[in-house]
Amino acid sequence: MKHKTFFWFILPTALAMLLFIALPIVSVITQSLFTPHEQVFKTVENCTPFKCTQSTTIDQEATEALREAQPLGRFVGLSIYLDRGHLAFGEVAQAWQSRDGFGDFFNKIGNLPFYRAMAFTLSYTFVVTPLLIILGFMIAVAVNSLHRHLKGLVIFFSLLPMIVSPLIGSLVLFWMVDSRGVLGTGLQWLLSNPDLSLKASTGLTWIMLMVYGVWHSAPFAFVVFYAGLQTLPKDTLESAMIDGATRWQQIRYVVIPHLMPLVTFVALIQLMDNFRVFEPIVGFNAEAHAQSLSWFIFNDLGGETRLLSSASASSVLTILGVAILLSPVLIRTWRDFNSKG
C-alpha cells in the first residue's frame, strides 16, 4: 500500500488516539516528574458548629508567587518513582543491609506496598491468562460442534460473565461467596469446614479473585476463537481425516496452528488486562489481601487529598510493566512480521 493511501486510511483512528491517549500520556509523564510546591502553613482559629479550635492551614498568598513562576511545581526528577510508595530503593537497600537471612529480607520487601502488589499482580496474571485461554478454547470447540439452532442461545449465556459489568458481577459474586451466601455455604459443606471464610484469608481471597478472573474473561477468548474456527479451511481438515489423523491430532496439528495468531492476540490483551487487575479488587472488597498498581492509582486519586504525582508515577510504571511483560510476545510478532514482509 502506498504511503499516501495508508495515511488517509489511518488518519481518523490515529488522530483519536493522539488527542485522547498520547497527549495525556505526555502530561502524565511530566506530572510524575514534578510535585506541588512546598507549602507554607499558618496557625489560625477555626470555628465549626461544634466549637472553635486552633488549627493549621495553608498560607495561599505565600506560595502564590512561587506558583506563578513555576506552574508545574517543583522538579523532582525520579524521586517519586523511588519513594516508599513505588520502587522504594531506599527501603530496599536498608532492608538488604540490615537483613537477617534471606527470609527476613523478603519479609521486609513484602511489607513495601509496590512489591506486595507486584507479588499479587504477577501471580494473578500468570495463573489467569493461560487458564482462560484453555477454557475459552475448549468452549469454542465444544460450541462449534453444537447444532446451529442451539448456538445463539449458548453464545448468549456464555457471554453473560462478560456482559454483566465487572463492578456489578464481582459484587454479586461477593454476596454469594459470603460465608452465609449460597456458594460460601456450599464450599463449607463440600470441605466440611463450617468456619471456612473465603474473605478472611489472604490465600483464599487470591484464589477467589483468580477464579473470578478466569470466569470473567473466558468468554472473550471463547468468542475470538469461535470466530476464528469459522474460517478454518474445511479441506485441510478433511484431508487430515483421510490421512487417518485422530481427533486429537486434528486439533493439535490443524486447529491450533490455524488459531495461533488469535491466541497471540488474546494473550496480549489478557496479559495486559490482568496486569491491570482492578475491578475485582474493589468489587470483592479485597484491598486488605490483594492490591495492584491500578488499585494504587485509584487510591491516590480517590483520597481526600489527591496524590497526582504519585498516581502519574504508578501509571508510567504500569505502562513499563506491561511493556516488559509483553516483550516476548512482541519479539515473536516482530519476527513474524519480518518473515512475512
Next chain:
Amino acid sequence: MFFKKVAMASAMAIAAGTAYADCSISGRVNVVGNEFPAIQAVGAAAQECTGGEVKLNLTADHQKVNVAGMTGNPAEYTSAIIANSSIVALMNEDVIRPLDDLVAQYGQGLKKNQLITIDGKVMAVAFMANAQHLVYRADILEQAGVEVPTTYEELLAAAKVIKEKGLMENPVGGPFKAGWNLAQEFNNMYIGHGGEFFKTGTPEVSINNEKGIATLEMMKALSEYMNPDFLTHDSNATNAEYRAGNVALMHMWGSRAATMTAAEGVSDEVKNGFAIAGPLTVAGGDTPATTLWWDGWTVSKNISDEDAAATFQALTHAIRPEMLNDETSSLAVWLIDGYEPTEAAKGVFAAANSGSVPYPMLPYQGLLHSALGTELADFMQGKEDAATALADVEAAYTAAAKEKGFLQ
C-alpha cells in the same frame, strides 16, 4: 450545648417565618455535591428560586470532580457541598471564597454556629451534623443481663457474656473495611485514647506511641467478636449484619440510624430491640472515641460576584427553617433553626453534648487517613505487630506528605 440552642430558637424562627420564603436570584447557580436524600432535599429547595438557572449535579463521585469543576475561570460549579474532611481539598487548592460580605448582606437568617470560619473568615455554611455512636439490641443485652455499655471495656465484657451465653456468634459489628473505614475507626479510637495525630503545629506525624498501640490493641480485641470477614465490611455490610439479627453491639453512623430498621423484611425482634446510645469512651478517657462531622456548602472563588450572590441566596433559601417538614426532618440531624430532634438523632446529640471533637480540618489529615487505611490491614490480620504497623503508616504518610510539599 449548641443543639439545645438550635432547638430553642425554633419557636422564634417559625414566628419570623415567611419573611424570606420566596427567593429570586439574578445569576447562575450550579451545585455539585453528594447525592444522599438530605442533600437532595436541599438541592430541591434551592431550585425553588426564580430569576436564574439553578443546576444540580448530585453524585456519589462528587469529590472526584469538584476541584476540577471549580478550578477554571469562570468555574463550572458555583458551589460545592462538602463535609469537614472534604473542605480541606477545596481550601488546599484555593477554589472557594470567603463569605463574610455575603453573610452580612443576605445571611441574616443564618445562625452563628452554622458558619464555618477558618482564620476568621467564613468559608462554608453548615446545615447538617453527623457522628458515629453506639447502636445496640436492647433485647439481647437484657437476655444477657448486661447494662448498656458506656465504655469500650464494658462493650467487650458485654460481648463476652453474649457470646458465652450462646445468644450470638459474633455480637460486635463495626465498619472495619480496609481503607477509609478502618482508618476512620482508628481515628475515633485514637482520639478516645487522647492521642494527637501530629506534633503540635507541624505536619510531622506522631502516632507510633503507647496510645497508638493501645488503640490498635483495642481494635484487635473488638475484631475478635466480629464476623471473621470484618475487613470487608463497610457500613453497608455492617448494617446488613445488624438487620439480619447477627449483631448486638455496633458503632454506626448517626445518619444511618433513622433507616436502620426501616428496610423491608427486618424481623420484629430486631425492630423492637433496636436502640441508640451515645458514643463510647475508652481507657478511662473523657473524650468519646468518635468524631463530629458537618455537611455544608461553599461558594466558588472563580466566578462573578453576581453568580456568587445568586448562589449564596439560593442555598441560604434552601436551608431556611421552612424547608423542614415531616418528610425532610427525619432525613438528617439538621443544624437549621426549628429542627426538632427525632428519636433517631439521639446518638448524634449525645455525641455532640459529651465533648466529642470534630474531625480535624488539617490540610494533611487526608493523607494520614489514606496511609492508615492501607497500612493497618496487616495488623488486623495478625500479620505484623502494632508498632510495625504504625511505623509503616508513618513511613507511608511521610512519603505522601513530602510529595505534596507538606514536609521537606
Next chain:
Amino acid sequence: MSSKAFKQPWTLRTASSVFVIAWLILAAFPFLWTLWGSFKVELDFFSKADWRNALTGARTMAEHGSSFTGNGYSGAWVQEEFWRAVFNTAIVCFFTVAISLTIGTLGGYALSRSSYRYTFWLLITALIFRAMPPITLVAGYLLPFFEWNLWGILPTTIVVLVAINQPFTLWMLHSFFQKIPKELDESAKVDGCTQFQAFRHVIIPVMWPGVITTGLFSFLLAYNDFAVTSMLLEKENQTMVPKIASFLGTTQTEGNVMFAVAAVVSATAPLFILVMFFQRQIVSGLTQGAVKG
C-alpha cells in the same frame, strides 16, 4: 454444510455436551441467582441469617405476604428513573460502536495491507497506549473538559470511549484482515480499482465476521464502562453502570441494594432481547462468515 468427516462419535458428542452444559451453568448461575433474588427483599437477597432464605423468600413472605415482590423494579424504574440511564446507555453504545468500527476498520485494513516497518511500530504504539490505565487518562481530561465546557455531555464521553477503545479495535481488526487473502483486493486493483474501491467492493462484503466480533467487544466496553462514564457524565446524563453504582450508597448514607439488583437484571434484559432478535444475523455473521480462502 456438515460432511460425513465431521460427524463425531457419540462418546465425544456426550462429553462435549456435558462440558457445554457445565460451562453454561457456571456462566449463568450467578446471573440466574440474581434474577431470582431480585424479586425478594434485601434481607433475603443477602440471606445473612440463613442462605436458604434467598430461595424461599422467608422475609419477603413476612413483609409482602408473597415470596415475590416487584419493589426493587418499581423503585429503580419509577422512583429513580432508571429508564433515563437506559436511554443514555443506548445512545452511548450505538455511537461508540458505529464510530469505533468505522475508523477502526479503515485503520485496521490499512495496517494489514501495508508491509512497511512503520505499521509494526504503529501497532506496538497502539498496544502501549492501551496499557495506560483509564482512570489516569480520565483524571487528566477533567480540567480541559471543564475549561472548554465539554464536561458532562454524552458526545464527549462517546469520543473518549472511541479513542480509548481504538487500540483494541485496531489490533483485533488487523488480525482478522490478515486472514482475508491479499489476492482478493490485489486482483481488484489490477482490474483498475483504487485502494478505497477495492476495500469498498471486495473487502467490505467479506469482513463481517471480524467486524461483528469486534463490534460486540466495542459494545460491551461502552456498555460496561465505569471509569470513564462515572467521571465524565453529569448526573442527568449518567449511563446504567454508574447509575447502578450510585444505588449502593456511601459510607455515611444508606443505599438501596435491591434497586441495584433489579437494575442489574434490567440492564441485562435488553441484551438478551437483542441477542435473541438478532441471533440469526450474529450466528450467521460469526458462522458462515464469507471468508472462502
